[in-house]
Amino acid sequence: MDLLIPDFGLLIFQVVAFTILLFVLGKFAWKPILSGLKEREQTIESALLSAEQAKNEMQALQADNQKLLAEARAERDALLKDAISAANAIKEEAREETSKITARMIEDAKAAIETEKKAALTDVKNQVAMLSLEITEKLLRKQLADQKGQRELIDSYVKDLNLN
Amino acid sequence: MKLPRINTPKILIISCLIALFSITNLTNLRASSGSEGEEKKGGDTEFIMHHIADAHEWHLITIGHTHVTIPLPVIIYDYEYGFKMHMSSEFVDADHNPVEVDGYMLEHGELHSTHHAEFLDLSITKNVASLFLSVIILVFVFLAVAKGYKKGVSAPKGIQSFFEPIIVFIRDDIAKVNIGHKYERFMPYLLTLFFFILFNNLLGLTPGAANLSGNIAVTMTLALFTFFITNFNGGKAYWMHILWTPGVPLPIRPVILIVEVIGIFTKPISLTLRLFASITAGHIVVLSIVGLGFILQSLTVGIVGTLFSTVISLIEIVVALIQAYVFTLFSSMYIGQAVDDGHH
Numbered sequence: 261m262d263l264l265i266p267d268f269g270l271l272i273f274q275v276v277a278f279t280i281l282l283f284v285l286g287k288f289a290w291k292p293i294l295s296g297l298k299e300r301e302q303t304i305e306s307a308l309l310s311a312e313q314a315k316n317e318m319q320a321l322q323a324d325n326q327k328l329l330a331e332a333r334a335e336r337d338a339l340l341k342d343a344i345s346a347a348n349a350i351k352e353e354a355r356e357e358t359s360k361i362t363a364r365m366i367e368d369a370k371a372a373i374e375t376e377k378k379a380a381l382t383d384v385k386n387q388v389a390m391l392s393l394e395i396t397e398k399l400l401r402k403q404l405a406d407q408k409g410q411r412e413l414i415d416s417y418v419k420d421l422n423l424n
Numbered sequence: 425m426k427l428p429r430i431n432t433p434k435i436l437i438i439s440c441l442i443a444l445f446s447i448t449n450l451t452n453l454r455a456s457s458g459s460e461g462e463e464k465k466g467g468d469t470e471f472i473m474h475h476i477a478d479a480h481e482w483h484l485i486t487i488g489h490t491h492v493t494i495p496l497p498v499i500i501y502d503y504e505y506g507f508k509m510h511m512s513s514e515f516v517d518a519d520h521n522p523v524e525v526d527g528y529m530l531e532h533g534e535l536h537s538t539h540h541a542e543f544l545d546l547s548i549t550k551n552v553a554s555l556f557l558s559v560i561i562l563v564f565v566f567l568a569v570a571k572g573y574k575k576g577v578s579a580p581k582g583i584q585s586f587f588e589p590i591i592v593f594i595r596d597d598i599a600k601v602n603i604g605h606k607y608e609r610f611m612p613y614l615l616t617l618f619f620f621i622l623f624n625n626l627l628g629l630t631p632g633a634a635n636l637s638g639n640i641a642v643t644m645t646l647a648l649f650t651f652f653i654t655n656f657n658g659g660k661a662y663w664m665h666i667l668w669t670p671g672v673p674l675p676i677r678p679v680i681l682i683v684e685v686i687g688i689f690t691k692p693i694s695l696t697l698r699l700f701a702s703i704t705a706g707h708i709v710v711l712s713i714v715g716l717g718f719i720l721q722s723l724t725v726g727i728v729g730t731l732f733s734t735v736i737s738l739i740e741i742v743v744a745l746i747q748a749y750v751f752t753l754f755s756s757m758y759i760g761q762a763v764d765d766g767h768h
Contacts, residue, residue: 262473262477263473263476263477263640263704264640265640266639266640266641266644267478267545267549267551267639267641268544268545268641269544269545269546269547269549269552270478270549270551270552270555270639270641270642271641271644271645272546273546273548273552273555274555274641274642274645275645277555277556277559278616278620278645278646278649280559281559281562281563281616281620282612282613282616284563285562285563285566285612285615285616286612286613286616288563288567288570289563289566289567289569289570290566290570290611290612290615290616291612292570292573292574293566293569293570293573293591294591294595294608294611295573296570296572296573296574296577297573297588297591297592297595299577300577300578303577
């Protein structure tokens with residue numbers, strides 16, 4: 261069978277061509293391809309790893325945030341409570357102050373009114389006294405215009421004096 | 425109702441290829457059976473053998489009585505006169521009869537000296553031309569693939585994404601599994617081997633192409649590469665296993681020694697014959713089925729046979745893949761045994 265006898269010429273060409281192919285592809289194709297594949301696989305792996313890490317960090321961060329938030333909320337509540345009580349205290353104080361001031365003012369006013377009243381009364385008394393003196397004077401002057409009147413008056417005085 | 429996605433242009437291209445393949449087979453067969461005349465049976469076998477064997481010219485197609493042939497250089501190394509080169513077309517006259525050129529004749533695909541000179545036939549035969557063509561295609565394709573990896577880390581695209589899964593498969597499922605941690609050194613060889621066989625298997629299926637990977641000289645060369653790589657990389661454990669198998673009773677050791685030494689040589693022989701036989705057999709089956717219609721001189725058998733040979737051709741595509749895989753797998757298994765540290 262011719263088919264089973266290897267042809268020497270083809271054998272030589274095959275050895276040469278395959279060796280060249282092995283060299284050329286090995287140097288210019290397989291080397292960059294295999295290293296490129298490896299590099300890409302490593303990149304993907306590290307990317308996945310870092311993604312996992314980022315996820316974990318995110319979770320930790322989120323937990324932290326939650327804690328912080330809760331703390332902040334508590335602090336806010338405390339602050340609010342303090343503020344409200346402080347406000348209440350201030351309000352109370354202000355109210356007391358006001359009432360004190362009002363009371364004092366009322367008292368002052370009362371005192372002023374009293375003084376005014378007294379002054380006015382004194383004034384009125386003085387006026388009344390003045391008026392009565394004038395009236396009395398006028399009356400006396402009229403009554404004592406004649407002798408009879410003067411006598412009668414002296415008599416009445418004397419009568420009174422005697423009684424005493 | 426939504427139709428599943430059908431790629432019409434692709435189907436059209438495939439159908440055209442199949443049709444072309446069938447027609448080429450038919451025309452070739454008609455030509456050869458016509459020229460052989462009465463001795464039909466002999467003629468048909470010869471036609472098949474002619475298709476499988478190497479030739480000094482590249483016969484593409486025969487239309488009527490016109491042979492469309494690419495002449496190839498015939499290179500002769502004469503031990504007395506040195507190198508001689510002629511075109512294969514010089515060896516035939518206008519009526520396709522062989523003529524003597526420079527003391528050499530080309531008859532029935534065989535070159536012989538008319539004055540019984542000692543010589544080497546180093547012609548660029550159909551197979552050698554096909555070999556060069558496949559080398560050019562391989563270099564062209566894989567340099568294009570490699571280009572995609574030189575731009576730093578990026579997603580594969582184009583031709584790169586077609587070949588990358590195959591390369592990764594060879595690395596992960598053939599080399600890593602069978603060779604172990606030392607696999608990286610053998611990757612260039614295994615990849616070259618796989619794609620060389622695959623491309624040539626597929627090229628062999630195209631109409632008018634040579635049957636390179638079904639040639640025993642080619643498969644033998646590839647097997648010898650594996651043989652030398654295996655034995656030159658054989659570690660202490662490998663040779664110990666062959667020469668003085670541990671864990672075996674002393675009296676049996678010499679017997680095993682003989683078996684193992686024979687085994688060193690049967691491995692490349694099995695590699696050689698497996699690839700040669702499966703590719704050549706596939707070609708013979710396709711051609712035989714096409715030939716049935718002509719032998720039985722029946723149009724029905726011819727049509728059915730042609731359709732059936734198309735189906736066989738499709739199976740041949742699968743065989744092309746499987747044989748490339750198997751050759752690479754066995755090569756890596758042998759290499760794996762050789763470089764094994766012996767830690768079982």
